[in-house]
Amino acid sequence: MNGRRTAPPLVTVLAVLLYIGGALLVASALLGLGVHLLVSLGQLVYGALYLGLARALQLGRYWARIVLFVLCALGLVLAAGWVVAGNVRGGITQALWPVVYLVLLVQPSVRAWYTEPRVSG
Structure with missing residues (x-):
């Protein structure tokens, strides 16, 4: 036994969702590199940050959990803005993933x- 623990199943689900999102952003950026360079580079960086956040969550980094809470809060504020602007469907759609992440983050x-405490391996 090497002293490492594996993440609980719900943490793995959370990480996999973020890995998928990050991979889709990176793929989208790479496919669109010739069209709008600045947008593609932004997506590439954003996707890489998603992947890094997913890995940090999987490893049990406390700061990553806080970052995800903050990002979810920002997502919900943006969703509320959509609703206030009259786009209820857009607001609900915008709120879906932050709510899913928050529900997972608060599970025991x-x-x-x-x-x-972590055991370094």
Whole structure:
């Protein structure tokens, strides 16, 4: 045994969702590099940050959980802006992923993953 622990299933689900999102952003950026360079580079950086955040969450980094909470809050504020602007459907769509992430983040097994001491391996 090497002393490493594996992430709880819900943390893995959270990380996989972020890995998928990051991979889609990177793929979109690479496919669109010839069209709008600045937009593609922005997507590439954003996708890479998603992938890094997913890995940090999977490893149990407390700061990554806080970052995801902040990003979810910002996403919900943007969703509320859509609703206030009269686009209720857009607001609901915008709020879906932040709500999913928040529901996963507050589960007891997920909270415990970020409060238990880590064994360096």
